[in-house]
Structure formats: structure tokens, C-alpha cells
Amino acid sequence: MSEPVLIFTDKGIYCPAGGFYIDPWRPVDRALITHGHADHSRWGHARYLSSDAAAPVIRHRLGEIAIETLPYGEARRIGDAQVSFHPAGHIPGSAQIRVEVGGEVWVVSGDYKVSPDGLCESFEPLRCHAFITECTFGLPVFNWAPQAKIAAQINAWWGANAAEGRPSLLGAYSLGKAQRLLALLDPAIGPILTHGAVENTNEVLRAQGYALPDTLRVTPDLDVKAHPGAMVIAPPSALGASWARRFRGAQVGMASGWMALRGVRRRRGADRGFVLSDHADWGELHSAIRGTGAEKIFATHGYTEIFARWLTAQGYDAQIVPTQFGGDEDTDGEAP
Amino acid sequence: MKAFAALFTAIDQSTKTTVKTAALAEYFRTAPDDDRLWTVALFSGRRPKRAVTTTQLREWAAERAGLPLWLLEESYPIVGDLAETIALILPPNEHTSDRPLSAWLGDLLNYPSLDIEARKVRILDAWNRLDATERFLFNKLITGGFRIGVSRKLMTRALAQATGQDEAAMALRLMGDWTPQTTTWQRLVAAPEPEEDDSRPYPFYLAYQLESAPQTLGPAQDWLAEWKWDGIRGQLILRGGAHHVWSRGEELMSDRFPELAAATDFLPEGLVFDGEIVAWDGRQPLPFNTLQQRIGRKSVPKKLLRDAPVVMLAYDLLEDGQDLRDTPLHARRARLETLLAGLPPEANIRPSPRIPFETWEDLAQTRNMARDHRAEGVMLKRLDAPYLAGRKKGDWWKWKLDPLCVDAVMIYAQQGHGRRANLFTDFTFAAWNGNELVPFTKAYSGLTDAEFAKITAWVRRNTLQRFGPVRQVKPELVFEIAFEGIQPSPRHKSGLSLRFPRMARWRHDKPAQEANTLDDLREMLALYG
Numbered sequence: 001m002s003e004p005v006l007i008f009t010d011k012g013i014y015c016p017a018g019g020f021y022i023d024p025w026r027p028v029d030r031a032l033i034t035h036g037h038a039d040h041s042r043w044g045h046a047r048y049l050s051s052d053a054a055a056p057v058i059r060h061r062l063g064e065i066a067i068e069t070l071p072y073g074e075a076r077r078i079g080d081a082q083v084s085f086h087p088a089g090h091i092p093g094s095a096q097i098r099v100e101v102g103g104e105v106w107v108v109s110g111d112y113k114v115s116p117d118g119l120c121e122s123f124e125p126l127r128c129h130a131f132i133t134e135c136t137f138g139l140p141v142f143n144w145a146p147q148a149k150i151a152a153q154i155n156a157w158w159g160a161n162a163a164e165g166r167p168s169l170l171g172a173y174s175l176g177k178a179q180r181l182l183a184l185l186d187p188a189i190g191p192i193l194t195h196g197a198v199e200n201t202n203e204v205l206r207a208q209g210y211a212l213p214d215t216l217r218v219t220p221d222l223d224v225k226a227h228p229g230a231m232v233i234a235p236p237s238a239l240g241a242s243w244a245r246r247f248r249g250a251q252v253g254m255a256s257g258w259m260a261l262r263g264v265r266r267r268r269g270a271d272r273g274f275v276l277s278d279h280a281d282w283g284e285l286h287s288a289i290r291g292t293g294a295e296k297i298f299a300t301h302g303y304t305e306i307f308a309r310w311l312t313a314q315g316y317d318a319q320i321v322p323t324q325f326g327g328d329e330d331t332d333g334e335a336p
Numbered sequence: 337m338k339a340f341a342a343l344f345t346a347i348d349q350s351t352k353t354t355v356k357t358a359a360l361a362e363y364f365r366t367a368p369d370d371d372r373l374w375t376v377a378l379f380s381g382r383r384p385k386r387a388v389t390t391t392q393l394r395e396w397a398a399e400r401a402g403l404p405l406w407l408l409e410e411s412y413p414i415v416g417d418l419a420e421t422i423a424l425i426l427p428p429n430e431h432t433s434d435r436p437l438s439a440w441l442g443d444l445l446n447y448p449s450l451d452i453e454a455r456k457v458r459i460l461d462a463w464n465r466l467d468a469t470e471r472f473l474f475n476k477l478i479t480g481g482f483r484i485g486v487s488r489k490l491m492t493r494a495l496a497q498a499t500g501q502d503e504a505a506m507a508l509r510l511m512g513d514w515t516p517q518t519t520t521w522q523r524l525v526a527a528p529e530p531e532e533d534d535s536r537p538y539p540f541y542l543a544y545q546l547e548s549a550p551q552t553l554g555p556a557q558d559w560l561a562e563w564k565w566d567g568i569r570g571q572l573i574l575r576g577g578a579h580h581v582w583s584r585g586e587e588l589m590s591d592r593f594p595e596l597a598a599a600t601d602f603l604p605e606g607l608v609f610d611g612e613i614v615a616w617d618g619r620q621p622l623p624f625n626t627l628q629q630r631i632g633r634k635s636v637p638k639k640l641l642r643d644a645p646v647v648m649l650a651y652d653l654l655e656d657g658q659d660l661r662d663t664p665l666h667a668r669r670a671r672l673e674t675l676l677a678g679l680p681p682e683a684n685i686r687p688s689p690r691i692p693f694e695t696w697e698d699l700a701q702t703r704n705m706a707r708d709h710r711a712e713g714v715m716l717k718r719l720d721a722p723y724l725a726g727r728k729k730g731d732w733w734k735w736k737l738d739p740l741c742v743d744a745v746m747i748y749a750q751q752g753h754g755r756r757a758n759l760f761t762d763f764t765f766a767a768w769n770g771n772e773l774v775p776f777t778k779a780y781s782g783l784t785d786a787e788f789a790k791i792t793a794w795v796r797r798n799t800l801q802r803f804g805p806v807r808q809v810k811p812e813l814v815f816e817i818a819f820e821g822i823q824p825s826p827r828h829k830s831g832l833s834l835r836f837p838r839m840a841r842w843r844h845d846k847p848a849q850e851a852n853t854l855d856d857l858r859e860m861l862a863l864y865g
Contacts, residue, residue: 139411140403141424260424262348263416263757266485267785272349306410313404 005081005099005106005130008298008321013108013132017101018081020049022108032083034110035094036061036175049076051085053121053208054093057175060204072121088112089123090278091176092210098126106130107292111301113277114284117147119183119210120176125291132298132321133289136279137257138307144257144281151184154274157253162190162229167250171236171270174198176278178233179205179212181255187213191227194218195234195243218246239270257281289316339367340375340437341469347485356486360494369521370438376525377516378482379491381586386480387447388455390418393478396456397422400463413750413805416757419475426463426471433465441516444477489726499525504539507725512536513588534576538608538654538661539725540569540584543715543732550696550716550735560665560719561691561699562651563711564734566624566821566835567614568631572596572648572685573655574607581613594636595646595684602683603675606657610723611650611688618681621649621710623865624835625823649688650676651715654723661723665731668723706737707864712820713737739818739836740860742852743843745773746813749795750806752780752788759788760795760807763839765817767830769854773811776830776857782818782839791842814843814851822861830854832861 003016012024020030027044034040034050036057041050048067050058055069070076072095075084080102085095090111097108107128116122154170161168172178174197182202185192192215194202199217206212216222218232224246238244239252254270257277265273280288289297289311299308300321311318346359364372377383398405408425415421440462447455459478466474476482492510496503509530523531546553553559570589573580579597581589590596593613615622615630626644630636653672654661660668669690676687691714693699703714713736721731744765752761762780766773783791794813801808821835 139414140401140407141411141415141421143424261415261757262420263753263755266755267759269351271351303414306407310404310407 002102005101005104006108006132013321015078015081015099015101018078018083018099020078020081020083021045022097022099023110030078032097033058034088034097034108035091037091037111037173040110049083051093051095054085054095056204056208057093057201060200061175072124086124086126087121089114089116089120092120092179092205092208094120094176096124096126098128104129106132107294108132109134109288111136111279112288113280114288115144115147117180117183117278119180123288125288128292128294130296130298131289131292131294132300133285134279135285135299135302135304135307137277137281138285138299138303138310140282142257142260142277142281143283144260144275144277147184147276150255150274150276154181154184154253154255154276155186155189157251157272157274158185158231159189161251165228165249167224167228167230167232167247168253169232169234169239169244169247169250170253170255170274171239172198172233172255174235175201177255177276178202178235179210180276180278181233182212182215185213185231190229190231191216193222193224193227193230193232195232195238197235197238198233337433337435337437337440337466337470337473339363340371341467341473343375344473344484345469353490357490357494357497360486360491361497364495364498368436368438370516371436373516373519373521373524374438374441376491376495376510378477379486380488380510381482382515383477383480383482384441384444385448386478387444388452388459388478390479392452392456393422393459393475394418396459397426397463400460401425401427413753414758416751416753416755419479420472422475423468423472429464429467429471431465432467438516440474441477445517495525504725505530507539508536511539511586534578535573535580535582535588537571537573537580537582537586538610538659538723540571540610541724541732542584542727543734544727544729546716546733546735550699550733553716553718553733556693556696556699558719560669560717561693561702562688562715562717563691563706563709564713564715564736565612565614565621565649565688566710566712567612567621567627567649570611570613570648571654572599572607572609572611572650574600574603574605577605591634592630592636593646595641596648598682598684599648602679603685606655607653607675608655609648609650609672609685610652610654611648611685613646613648615644616647623710623823624821625825625833646684648685650685651688652723664720664722665717666719669719703735703737736820739820739840740822740864741816741818741840742767742857742860743814743846743850744777744817745811745848745851746809746815747773747775747811748806749791749809756788758792759785760792761788763815765815766811767852767854767857768849774830774854776828776832776854777817777819777834777837779815779817779837779839783842787842811848814846814848816840816843821864822857823865824861830857832857832865 007014011026011028013022020032021028022032023034023040024031029046031045032049035054041058043062048065050069052069052071055067070085072085075082082100084098088094088096088110090113099106105128107126111134112123114123158168172181178198194215202212251271253272254268255274255276258264259273260275295317297311297316297318298321304320308318308320343363347356350356394408398408412421462474492507493503496506512533513535569584571582579600581593581596583589615627629644653668673687691702706713716733716735718731744767746763747766748764749760750762752759764775764778766775795809798810799807817837818840819834819837825833
């Protein structure tokens with residue numbers, strides 16, 4: 001038996017036949033990047049390769065880097081490997097990476113979500129021999145309600161706050177979750193304000209053609225009192241900081257898959273938790289895995305031990321990918 | 337169940353007391369009588385007996401969800417609540433139900449008359465008719481421990497608001513030996529005059545911890561000082577020819593402490609004492625672990641009555657033919673002492689002595705000897721104060737001894753539950769015995785959320801081995817463990833156990849090698865045990 005298509009090293013996932021890494025966490029010569037979130041897209045690699053759609057955000061975040069891009073679905077030969085990027089449905093531009101060596105196909109899922117959200121490119125099922133899947137929410141307690149239902153909850157909450165003249169402060173990661181929320185909001189309810197970190201990303205994505213509603217950047221000069229009942233989208237870290245104090249009487253919400261758990265909801269101290277995740281839930285993980293036809297499954301990012309044990313019991317050849325973070329069950333933030 | 341679920345959601349979604357109270361008051365105004373009566377019962381700790389074991393619930397839920405039991409068991413510590421775990425893994429309900437809360441509770445009360453298969457059928461049917469929130473509440477009702485962020489005080493306030501009654505009067509009405517089967521909403525809450533009930537206790541007045549110097553309380557002569565006993569707070573009620581003993585948790589304990597019946601032979605009727613039940617050696621209290629043998633036993637064998645006899649050390653008189661709570665403490669206290677003066681020891685009730693003192697400095701000296709008196713500190717009570725209900729700042733203070741402290745090494749960590757699910761908050765600590773670390777206590781509290789978050793990250797990186805939910809970690813982190821007492825315990829490997837252990841601080845400055853030894857602990861045991 002020849003060498004595996006991908007191996008797991010202390011720098012990250014490596015393809016010996018192609019001499020490249022996927023989402024490596026230490027500087028390497030050649031890095032293929034699934035998407036722009038900080039734990040996947042790091043600074044310091046000599047050469048980057050990403051999907052066309054992911055590149056603007058990666059450039060925006062990492063500055064001057066040597067990056068080449070490929071359209072979704074277009075294959076490129078690197079060494080003895082053939083690689084291509086395919087939509088992962090996680091955030092705008094996010095990709096799964098398909099690697100084929102000598103007729104054997106492995107797919108690295110990156111982060112993904114199966115059901116379409118109307119903003120980012122929809123998840124594409126790929127047939128493969130081995131599938132390296134995230135499992136951030138790989139427990140049977142995580143089952144997402146349809147997006148439309150959550151959108152209605154958020155708009156109803158915003159509407160009720162606006163009727164009382166209170167701002168609604170919604171915490172969301174500045175790349176991905178923030179834009180997904182923006183696309184779900186009903187602009188008829190009131191003005192939408194954004195934290196600078198969110199708005200910078202908005203600008204990059206709007207320039208790419210992603211349809212986002214009109215927003216107003218919160219700057220020191222902005223008179224927030226002139227916008228009573230506004231919706232304010234900001235990174236979670238800004239909600240507890242002095243930045244948020246200008247919004248007097250605000251109701252605070254959080255949108256994350258972790259909000260499915262009452263304990264986490266209460267610990268975050270938000271007034272409202274909305275269960276909205278950019279990751280696959282329990283059912284979606286299974287439909288994605290089934291869709292690949294793969295027998296060999298590697299679990300990474302999440303409840304890897306439990307999920308791999310479950311898959312093994314289902315007849316898969318399931319293993320755990322060691323990651324730099326070592327820890328599973330990391331709820332400190334929704335793994336972005 | 338729908339209205340109750342909506343109430344729960346409103347309460348759960350808010351962190352503000354005013355919003356919670358308003359939601360409850362609105363529910364108390366509009367819900368059907370039986371539902372609101374049950375709601376009062378649930379929020380005052382009265383719930384149906386558990387009719388199925390949690391093991392059965394787990395098995396049935398896993399079976400219904402088509403999942404192996406181990407997967408449910410692995411999910412449970414991550415969710416942090418069994419009722420919630422089950423509610424989340426079950427498939428969506430196929431039907432809905434408009435049955436009121438009281439009907440579901442009626443079912444639960446009826447379960448004991450059914451065989452186990454019939455109970456299972458009913459529970460599976462309920463799971464199929466209730467949505468996720470309703471199911472969570474239903475499971476909570478079955479598994480007990482119905483704590484969802486509504487304190488008794490908050491509920492009482494909402495009831496008072498909803499009915500236009502006085503809050504203190506409402507608190508009194510809700511005390512005592514009632515269940516939704518023995519009373520009605522009308523009689524318990526709505527009727528203009530509360531029902532006569534010989535056993536009904538008064539709401540306890542609870543003291544705050546004194547955090548600043550006693551000098552801040554004003555002149556020493558305005559205050560009464562007594563020992564703070566380490567026993568069980570209780571009310572002894574002598575009415576209608578019988579005696580009733582209530583714990584602070586409003587549990588009727590009359591049968592558990594038959595000694596206290598003796599008071600009826602020596603005292604007139606119509607008296608209510610507030611005091612501390614302690615194990616007694618004829619001269620002074622026995623250590624708390626002696627009393628502990630009496631706790632949790634419904635009936636008391638003769639031998640135990642001999643080995644661990646109890647008395648009540650009474651410190652307040654709440655009723656003497658009439659409600660005395662508005663009378664100033666000095667008058668209540670004088671009457672108490674008159675009543676109890678000269679009673680023989682076999683009355684099993686005696687006044688908790690006053691500590692004489694002229695100045696705060698005097699008292700500070702005396703307080704240092706609390707351990708010699710088997711007390712954990714001193715109580716300070718304002719002499720002209722009425723007897724209030726609940727925890728109110730101002731007139732009663734506990735001025736406890738500084739706790740005992742040791743530095744210990746964390747060796748095991750486990751995730752917390754509820755609000756602390758997913759954080760490692762439950763730790764086992766060890767002391768050195770030669771080169772070996774011997775576990776001697778667990779502790780769960782005392783640190784900030786931020787510290788727990790840091791420790792959680794550390795635990796994940798430094799796990800040596802897992803035993804189910806418990807992780808053995810590198811013996812590296814040192815914590816100062818504060819505790820109130822130490823006693824011998826043959827059940828523990830260390831041979832001792834601590835009273836009220838908690839983490840006083842994280843000793844970042846101390847390497848594990850410098851933690852305390854088992855010999856240090858044994859020395860403390862010899863001194864204070």
C-alpha cells in the first residue's frame with residue numbers, strides 16, 4: 001500500500017504527493033486555505049492557494065501575501081496531486097478541498113454547513129474515499145431549527161425592542177455570522193448599525209457582489225441616539241467592552257449554535273440567545289458523511305472522540321485527527 | 337403546559353428580576369387555579385415524588401431517539417442537565433397538547449399506582465406530545481430539583497403583586513405543611529383570612545455575613561451577641577398540644593428529633609422558638625459530624641438517640657400566645673429567658689447564652705475562642721429590631737471566625753452542571769504524604785468565572801487520563817482551600833474530612849512541592865477536630 005493521500009503532522013494536514021499543507025498552523029512553503037477564519041488562515045506561509053471567492057477576505061485579513069486562486073470546481077495539478085476547491089456552505093467563499101492522488105480521492109471539509117443560508121455558496125457533496133470532517137457540533141443534542149424560524153425570532157425580538165425605543169445589540173463573529181445575520185434581518189424594522197470590524201468585512205464582501213442590506217458604521221462621531229431602536233451587529237468581544245456602553249438601555253443577544261444549551265446561554269449573560277450556527281448539526285454531519293460514500297472518516301475540530309466512537313459503531317473506519325488545540329469540546333467561542 | 341412553558345421562557349430569557357417578577361405576576365393573574373397552585377408549590381420546593389429513576393428515563397430516551405445509551409451519557413455532562421439532554425436528543429414531537437400543567441402533574445402523582453411498563457408508555461406518549469421546552473419542563477418535573485432561576489422570595493413578591501396582598505403576609509401563608517392535594521388556590525392564596533394551621537412556621541429571618549469591622553455597626557451596647565452554632569437552624573412550635581419542628585429549608589422534622597417533644601411537658605402552649613438544633617454532650621455541643629448521623633434519617637434507632645442526643649439552643653421567641661415578631665428583640669429575648677429559666681435538662685431546650693461584652697474589642701477577643709465553644713463565630717443582633725422575614729441586611733449579622741486554610745494540589749477535575757456546564761469547576765485536591773499525593777477534599781466554589789475559564793483551558797491541555805467524566809490532571813496547580821472545620825473520617829483515604837471547603841485563591845506563586853502535607857492536616861485535626 002502506498003503512502004496515504006494526506007497525513008497529519010505537527011504543522012497540520014499534509015499531502016506528501018503534492019508537497020502542500022491544508023490550513024496549516026505553522027508557517028509552511030505552500031498552504032491551501034479552506035476559508036478566512038483565523039484558525040484556518042494564518043499568517044506566515046510562503047505561498048497561499050484558495051478559492052477565488054475566499055481570497056479577498058484572506059488578503060484583507062493577512063495583508064501582503066503571495067496568494068493564487070482557483071474558481072470553485074477547477075482542478076489544478078500540484079506535484080503528483082490534483083486539487084480543487086468546492087463550496088462548503090460555511091461562510092462566503094468557504095471551501096472543501098478535494099485532493100486526488102493516483103485515483104484515490106480525499107476531501108478535507110474545512111468548516112461546513114449543509115443547509116443553504118441564501119448568502120454563501122451552497123455546500124457541494126463530493127464523492128471520496130476518505131473524508132476529513134469537522135464535528136464542532138457532533139453530538140445528538142445539536143439539531144438546528146430551520147433558518148427561517150430563527151430569522152423570525154430575531155426580527156420579532158428586534159421589533160419588540162425597537163417598539164420600546166431600545167437598541168438591539170447582537171453579538172456575532174465579524175466574518176461570516178455577521179453577514180449571515182445581516183441578510184436575515186428585516187430592514188423595514190429600523191436602521192442597522194455595525195461595529196468597525198464587521199463593516200470592514202462587509203465592504204470586502206459587497207465589492208465581491210454578495211448582497212447585504214445597507215448598514216451604518218459606528219464611529220466616534222455617530223450620534224447613536226439619532227437611531228433609536230437600531231439593530232447593532234458587533235463581535236461578541238465588543239459587547240462587554242466600553243464600546244457597547246454608548247447604546248443605553250440595549251437588549252443584548254447572541255447568535256450561535258452553543259445557544260442551544262441553556263447552561264451556555266446563562267453563562268454568557270445575554271438577554272437572548274438565538275440558536276444559529278454556521279456549522280453542520282448532528283443530522284447534517286451524517287447526511288454529509290453519507291453523501292461522500294467514504295468509508296474512512298477522520299474527525300477533527302469538536303467532539304472528536306465521541307463522534308469517532310459513534311461512527312465506528314455505525315461501521316465506518318473512523319479516526320481522530322490530532323489538532324494543535326488538542327482539546328475537544330471547546331466552547332470558548334463557536335470555532336469560527 | 338403551554339402557558340407554563342411560556343412563563344418559563346419569559347423568565348429564562350431575562351436576567352432582570354423586575355422582568356421575571358412581572359412575568360410571574362401576570363401568570364398568577366391569568367392561569368387556571370390548579371395551575372397556579374402547582375406553580376406556587378413547585379417554586380416553593382414542593383414537587384411530586386420521583387416515580388421513575390433517572391436510569392429508566394435515560395434508557396427510554398435513548399431507545400426513543402434510536403441512540404445507544406453511552407452516547408446519551410457522553411452528552412449529558414456537556415449539556416450539564418439531564419432533563420435538558422433528554423429534551424434535546426428526542427425526535428421532534430408528532431402531536432401537540434393543550435393539557436394544563438396540573439393535568440400533567442396529576443399524571444405524575446398517579447404513576448406510583450402503575451407498573452413500570454405503563455409508566456414508560458405514558459412518558460413516551462408525553463414526549464411525543466410536548467415540544468422541546470415543554471418536554472424539558474416535564475423532564476424537570478420528573479427528575480426533580482426544579483430550580484429555574486425563580487427564588488421563593490421572587491415568587492412570593494409576584495404573588496403579592498398579583499393578588500394585592502402584603503408580601504410578608506403572603507410569605508407566612510405559604511409556609512407550612514401543605515401540598516396541592518391538601519389545599520386549593522382559594523384557601524392558600526386568595527382567601528381573605530389564611531387557614532388555621534397549628535404546624536405553620538414563620539418565615540425565617542436570615543443573617544448576612546459581616547464583611548467589615550463591627551465598629552461600623554455603631555455603639556456596641558445596641559447589640560446582642562451570641563455564639564454562632566454549627567447545627568441545624570430550626571423552629572420549634574408548641575401549639576394544640578403537639579410539637580412541630582421545621583428546618584430552615586421548610587422541612588417538617590418533628591419525627592426526626594423526638595427529644596424535642598419533651599418541651600411540651602415543661603412549657604405552655606402557643607409558643608414558637610427559633611434556635612439551633614445541636615448534638616449535645618450535656619455541657620456543650622458535639623461536633624457537627626455527630627449531628628450529621630441524625631440528618632436524613634426518618635426514624636431514629638435507640639442507640640443513635642443515646643450516642644447523638646440533640647437539644648435546641650433557642651435564641652428567639654416568635655410567638656407567645658400572639659405573633660411577637662414586631663416586638664423588639666430585647667423584649668422577645670427577655671421573655672424567652674424567663675420561659676426557659678430553671679427548666680431541667682430533660683426539657684431538651686435551653687437558651688442560647690448571650691455573650692457579655694462592653695466594647696467591640698472585647699467581643700473580638702471572645703470571638704477568637706469560638707472554636708473552644710464548638711461555635712463557628714459570633715452572631716450580632718440589633719436589640720431594638722423586629723424579627724424580619726428572609727435575608728435582610730441591617731439587624732442580624734454573622735461574624736464568623738476566619739476559616740482554616742491549607743494549600744493543596746489539584747489532581748482531578750470534572751465539569752460543572754447547569755450554568756457551569758462545559759467549564760471545569762469541580763476539583764479534587766490532595767496533600768503530600770511523602771512523595772505521594774493523597775486526595776483529601778473536593779471543592780467547587782470560590783473562584784471567578786474568568787478563573788474557571790483559565791483552569792478549564794489548562795485542564796484540557798494537561799489531562800493525563802480520563803475516567804468517564806473525571807480527568808486526572810498534571811499535579812501542578814496549587815489552591816488555597818478554606819474550610820470551617822475538620823473531622824476524622826474513616827471513609828476517606830486521608831482519614832479526615834473538611835466542613836465547607838472552598839477555593840480561597842489560586843496560588844500561582846506556589847509550586848506543587850510546597851503544598852501542605854497530610855501531617856499538617858492531621859495536626860489541624862488534633863487541634864480543631
